[in-house]
Amino acid sequence: VTSGKVTRRGALAAALATTLASCGSADDTSTLISLPPRAPQAPGSELLSMRQLLLAERLQQARWAAAATAATSPRVRRALEREAAVEEQHVQAIEELVISLGGTADPFTPGPIPVQPAAALRDLRRIEQTVAGAWRGAASGFVARETRAAALSLLGTEIRQLGVLDTLLGTSPLPVAPPPLAIDDAIVRLGPDLGTVPRG
Amino acid sequence: MRTPARRPAPAPGVTRATAVGLALAGLAAAVARPSIAAAISVNTDPATPNDRTALGFMHLAETLQIALYEAGPASRLRPATRRFVTAALAQERAHLATLEAINRRHAVDPDRPSVYDFAFAGETQYLRTLARVEAAVIAGYGGVIVGIEAPSVYLADLVPIVADEMAQASVIAALLDADSPPAAFTDPRPPAAIKPILDDPQSVGG
Numbered sequence: 153v154t155s156g157k158v159t160r161r162g163a164l165a166a167a168l169a170t171t172l173a174s175c176g177s178a179d180d181t182s183t184l185i186s187l188p189p190r191a192p193q194a195p196g197s198e199l200l201s202m203r204q205l206l207l208a209e210r211l212q213q214a215r216w217a218a219a220a221t222a223a224t225s226p227r228v229r230r231a232l233e234r235e236a237a238v239e240e241q242h243v244q245a246i247e248e249l250v251i252s253l254g255g256t257a258d259p260f261t262p263g264p265i266p267v268q269p270a271a272a273l274r275d276l277r278r279i280e281q282t283v284a285g286a287w288r289g290a291a292s293g294f295v296a297r298e299t300r301a302a303a304l305s306l307l308g309t310e311i312r313q314l315g316v317l318d319t320l321l322g323t324s325p326l327p328v329a330p331p332p333l334a335i336d337d338a339i340v341r342l343g344p345d346l347g348t349v350p351r352g
Numbered sequence: 353m354r355t356p357a358r359r360p361a362p363a364p365g366v367t368r369a370t371a372v373g374l375a376l377a378g379l380a381a382a383v384a385r386p387s388i389a390a391a392i393s394v395n396t397d398p399a400t401p402n403d404r405t406a407l408g409f410m411h412l413a414e415t416l417q418i419a420l421y422e423a424g425p426a427s428r429l430r431p432a433t434r435r436f437v438t439a440a441l442a443q444e445r446a447h448l449a450t451l452e453a454i455n456r457r458h459a460v461d462p463d464r465p466s467v468y469d470f471a472f473a474g475e476t477q478y479l480r481t482l483a484r485v486e487a488a489v490i491a492g493y494g495g496v497i498v499g500i501e502a503p504s505v506y507l508a509d510l511v512p513i514v515a516d517e518m519a520q521a522s523v524i525a526a527l528l529d530a531d532s533p534p535a536a537f538t539d540p541r542p543p544a545a546i547k548p549i550l551d552d553p554q555s556v557g558g
Contacts (some may be wrong), residue, residue, distance in 0.1 A: 245537070288515055291497065292507040301498045304514065305538040308490065311515060312522040319526065327522060329515030332508075 194296035199255045201290060201335045202299060203350050206246045208283045208338065209306075210260040211345050213239035215279055218265040219272040228269075228320060235313055242306060249302055263345045277317045282341050284310035285333030292332055395505045398459040403506065406496040407455055408462035409543040410510070413489045414448040416468060416550050420485060423470035424478060433475055433527055440520050447513045454509055470554065479528050481553055486521040488549040493517060494540025 194202075216239050220232035247257045266272045287310055290303035307329075315327035333341075339349050399407060421441035426434060455462060472478040493514045500506055518538075 241537075288511060291514075292503075292511040295503065297498050300503070301494070301540055304494055304497050304511070304540070307511075307515060308518040308538040311518045312525075315519065315522040315526065327519045329512065329519055332511075 194253050194294070194299045198294050198296055198299045199250065199253050200350060201294075202246060202250050202253070202302070203255055203258055204335055204339050205283070205286060205290070205306075206243065206250055207258060207260050207346050207349060208279075208286065208342055209239060209242045209246055211262065211342065212276075212279060212283060213243055214262040215265065215272070215276045218267075219269070219276050222267055222269045222272045224269055231316060231320065235316060238309060238313070242309070246302065246306075249298070253298070258348075258350050261347045263347060273317060273321055277314070277321065279342065279345065280310060280314050280317060281330045282333065282338050284314060285330040286335050286338035288329060289332035289334055289338075394457070395502075396457050397502075397505070400501045402499065402501050403458075404460050406500055406543065407451065407458070407460045407506075409492060409547065410496060410513070411448070411451050411455065411462040412466070412547075413492065413550055414444055414451060414513075415466060416553070417444045417485065417489065418448060419466075419468040420470065420482060420553070423468070423472065425472045425474065428472075428474050429478070430475065430527075433479070436520075436523050436527065440523075443516045443520070447516065450509055450513065454506065458505075476528070479524055483521070483524045483528060484549065485553045486517060486524055488546040488553075490514065490517050490521060491539055491541040492543040492546045492550075494538050495542045495545075498540050499542070 213236060216232055216236035220229050220236055223229040223232055250257055266275045284307060287303050287307040291300060291307050294300040294303055311327055311329050314330075318327055339346065343349070418441065421437050421444055424434075424437045426437075429437065454460070470481075472481070493510075497507065497510060497514060500510070
C-alpha cells in the first residue's frame with residue numbers, strides 16, 4: 153500500500169467526507185439518507201472509546217509487523233506486511249479523527265511480542281478477534297455518525313484480516329464476524345498487551 | 353449474458369414466516385425470566401420515512417443476493433466456491449428473515465421483491481458479478497448504517513448483516529485471487545447511488 157501519505161492520512165477522512173457530501177446534498181431529490189454537513193462531533197464517551205481503540209489499532213499494527221518479521225515464507229511475509237500497512241492507515245486515520253473530535257492521541261508502548269511464526273499468527277488472531285468485536289459493538293452503539301461510520305469501516309477491514317489469518321492458519325474458509333464486544337471488555341482482554349489505557 | 357428479467361415475486365412462503373415466528377418465540381422464551389423480561393421493551397414504532405426507505409433498500413439487496421447465490425452455475429464451480437455459495441446463501445436467507453421481521457415490527461411495506469433470472473457462463477464471470485454486487489451492497493449498507501435515524505432501534509440487527517456481507521466480500525476476493533492492495537476503509541454511499549447496480553448487476557460488467 154504505497155499510494156502516498158495523503159491517501160493514507162486522508163483515507164478515513166475522505167470516506168467520511170464522501171459520505172457526508174454524497175448523502176447530504178440538499179438539491180438531490182433522490183437522496184434517501186440525509187446527513188446535514190457539519191464539523192465532526194461525538195459524545196465524550198465515544199471520543200474516549202476512539203482513543204482506547206486507537207491504542208488497540210496500534211497494538212495490531214505492531215503485531216502484524218512482528219508476525220511479518222517472524223514469517224519464514226516470502227509469500228506469507230508479503231501478505232502480513234500488506235496488512236501491517238493497512239493497520240498503519242487505520243492508526244493514522246483514527247488519530248486524525250480523535251484530534252478532529254477534540255481529543256488527544258495517547259502514547260503506546262507495545263508489550264512482549266511472540267517471535268515464533270505460528271504463535272505470532274495465533275496471538276494476532278486473538279487480538280484481531282477482540283478488536284473486531286469491539287468495532288462491531290461500536291458500529292451498533294455509537295450515536296455520532298462520524299464515529300459510527302469509522303467503526304463500520306474499520307469493522308470491515310478487521311473481518312477481512314480475520315479471513316487472511318484464517319487462510320494462513322488453515323482454519324475456517326469463511327470468516328465469521330465475531331460477536332459484538334463492549335469496548336471496556338475488549339480493553340480488559342487486551343490489557344496485558346496494551347499497557348496504560350485512558351479511562352473515563 | 354442475459355439482463356435480469358423481472359417478474360412478480362411469489363407470495364412469501366409459509367415456511368419462512370413460520371421460521372421467523374419460531375425464532376422470535378425462541379428468543380422470547382430465552383428472555384422470559386421475570387427479572388430480565390421486565391427490563392425488555394421491544395420498540396414497535398413505525399419507521400420514519402428515511403428509515404423505511406433504508407430498510408426497503410436492504411430488503412431489495414437481500415432478495416437480489418439470494419437470487420445470485422441460487423443462480424450459481426454449480427457444475428462449473430470449484431468445490432471451494434460451491435461450499436462458499438452454500439454458506440453465503442444460508443446467510444442471505446437469514447438476513448432476509450431478519451429484515452422481514454423488522455419490517456413487520458415497524459410497519460414497513462417494502463416494494464414487491466423482484467425475481468431475477470441470471471445466466472453465467474462460468475465461475476469467473478459469476479464471481480466477478482458477486483464481487484461487484486457485494487461491493488455495492490456494502491457501500492449502500494454503510495450509507496444505511498450511518499444515516500439511520502433510529503440507530504438504537506435498528507443497528508443491533510443491521511450491523512451483523514453488514515458484517516456478514518463484509519466477510520462474504522473477503523472470501524469472494526480470495527476466490528477470485530484478487531491481488532489488488534487491500535482497501536483499508538469502507539466507503540459508505542447513499543443507497544440511491546448504488547441502486548442502479550443492484551437493479552441490473554450483469555449489465556455493468558458481470
